[in-house]
Amino acid sequence: QEQLVESGGGVVQPGKSLRLSCEASGFSFLSYTLQWVRQAPGKGLDWVGLISSDGSNEQYAASVKGRFTISRDNSKSTLYLEMNNLRRDDTAVYYCARGALWGQGTLVTVSS
């Protein structure tokens, strides 16, 4: 069945980098725009950004622009979120999503 599975979360120090992955299965990955959404502990949903189906167009929230990069490898059916210069307020569960299809999320904790 259709599935998105995130990985790569963990504890990272402020100023460091981390790359999240989102592996897709059960559907034609290269046909869809995909987005990243995050949720800080106890807080609401926060849109991070998205990438078009062919990877030619990326859009970002102002809070992450210049620090985060979304990319995809359609040959591997995998979406990525490269996060640089991480801040404590980037601590959140990060979800990848395609419309109605969401992954289970991966927790990123930024702490010294």
Added chain:
Amino acid sequence: DIQLTQSPSFLSASLGDRVTITCRASQGISSYLAWFQQKPGKAPKLLIYAASTLQNGVSSRFSGSGSETEFTLTISSLQPGDVATYYCQQFNSFPHTFGQGTKLEIK
């Protein structure tokens, strides 16, 4: 950026009640709005897209309406499984912002 403001932020209602949540956009967004339900520890679940189209498999007790700047999500008869936080999201322009959420509980 387009801001979405949900009201109320917290709602307590009785089983069987008709419940309405409002989402107001800071500028017109046509019908580019979706509603999500999120239960604790779970990923959001899409309920409604294009403001009023029910997602496949979602109970017909849920309905959406509105356009441009004012939208509503209605639950026709509140059930125990509807306890959750509800979010609207706009897709009219970037960034694709979310409302702050409405937490729904049973009275």
